[in-house]
Amino acid sequence: MELRRRAFLRLAASAAVLPALPPIARAESYPSRPVRLVVGFAPGGGNDIVARLMAQWLSDRLGQQFIVENRPGAGTNIAAEFVITSAADGYTLLLAGVPNAVNATLYHKLGFNFIRDTTPIVGIASVPNVMLVNPSFPAKTLNDFIAYAKADPGKVNMASPGIGSGGHLSGELFKYMADVDLTHVPFRGNGPALTALLGGQVDVLFPPIAASIKYIETRKLVGLGVTSANRAETLPQIPAIGEVVPGYAMVAWYGVSGSKGTPVDVVEKINKKVNAALADPQIKARIADLGGTLMGGSPADFGKFIADETEKWAKVVPAAHMTAD
Numbered sequence: 301m302e303l304r305r306r307a308f309l310r311l312a313a314s315a316a317v318l319p320a321l322p323p324i325a326r327a328e329s330y331p332s333r334p335v336r337l338v339v340g341f342a343p344g345g346g347n348d349i350v351a352r353l354m355a356q357w358l359s360d361r362l363g364q365q366f367i368v369e370n371r372p373g374a375g376t377n378i379a380a381e382f383v384i385t386s387a388a389d390g391y392t393l394l395l396a397g398v399p400n401a402v403n404a405t406l407y408h409k410l411g412f413n414f415i416r417d418t419t420p421i422v423g424i425a426s427v428p429n430v431m432l433v434n435p436s437f438p439a440k441t442l443n444d445f446i447a448y449a450k451a452d453p454g455k456v457n458m459a460s461p462g463i464g465s466g467g468h469l470s471g472e473l474f475k476y477m478a479d480v481d482l483t484h485v486p487f488r489g490n491g492p493a494l495t496a497l498l499g500g501q502v503d504v505l506f507p508p509i510a511a512s513i514k515y516i517e518t519r520k521l522v523g524l525g526v527t528s529a530n531r532a533e534t535l536p537q538i539p540a541i542g543e544v545v546p547g548y549a550m551v552a553w554y555g556v557s558g559s560k561g562t563p564v565d566v567v568e569k570i571n572k573k574v575n576a577a578l579a580d581p582q583i584k585a586r587i588a589d590l591g592g593t594l595m596g597g598s599p600a601d602f603g604k605f606i607a608d609e610t611e612k613w614a615k616v617v618p619a620a621h622m623t624a625d
Contacts, residue, residue, distance in 0.1 A: 336391065339371070340375075380418075406623065418557045425593060427553070429552070431525045435520070454483055456480075457485050458505070459503075467507055
């Protein structure tokens with residue numbers, strides 16, 4: 301009887317310390333199964349490229365597959381809601397981006413609050429767009445373009461790859477801050493929009509640098525300004541729009557977020573590994589090929605960045621009369 305009692309007490313004592321063990325065990329064992337990295341766009345674009353770049357690097361170093369899962373639709377809201385409603389265990393992550401900051405104002409009937417319902421983990425990179433015109437367009441500099449647009453309000457056609465896209469947002473922010481009236485002409489992707497610009501059917505477009513550089517180098521299109529706060533290393537001859545329109549800055553950005561309540565130790569592990577990836581020369585070179593600038597930093601840094609972006613677009617979206625509902 302005494303032996304059974306002692307055995308029982310030993311088991312009870314062991315059970316009493318179990319609640320303290322999972323955080324340590326979780327930090328050491330994560331990931332113990334495949335991890336999904338959800339992207340709100342179809343395969344092939346910048347978001348998908350960055351996601352697959354990170355997923356492969358993490359898979360190679362963490363011993364489990366990080367699988368990119370594309371869930372396009374509703375301006376990335378389908379992907380965001382899927383992650384937000386998934387278990388907060390770090391096994392379903394989101395490749396967050398500028399649409400998540402914009403949609404807080406652009407959509408009036410969202411079933412979630414992105415800042416409230418997600419956990420920021422780490423920023424990866426930011427990639428600017430470039431303001432392009434056809435060589436036949438009368439203005440050859442940014443100052444000339446603004447003067448021309450002011451002299452003919454509403455007559456300059458601004459193409460974009462779709463409502464709420466990075467190119468659309470770049471243009472709307474330019475309209476708002478430069479105080480010009482451009483007529484928005486949405487297309488289904490940058491490919492058709494570039495074709496229209498090359499053919500002279502539209503006047504201006506704000507596509508990603510990676511999709512534009514060959515047209516600039518062959519002088520088929522003219523770059524008037526890049527949308528980042530500073531000049532892009534890949535196009536140093538083209539001024540930043542902010543040099544003419546003070547304070548202007550718009551970049552596509554990519555980072556990793558989890559659902560609300562993702563364990564701190566898991567957040568810290570992913571953050572540490574992604575920061576390590578951004579120090580890898582091969583990763584740095586690939587992001588540079590996209591015209592990107594590395595972000596990195598702490599989860600708090602990324603959280604503040606998302607909050608600042610959300611606040612910025614909360615002013616621009618109403619001023620541009622943009623809506624998606």
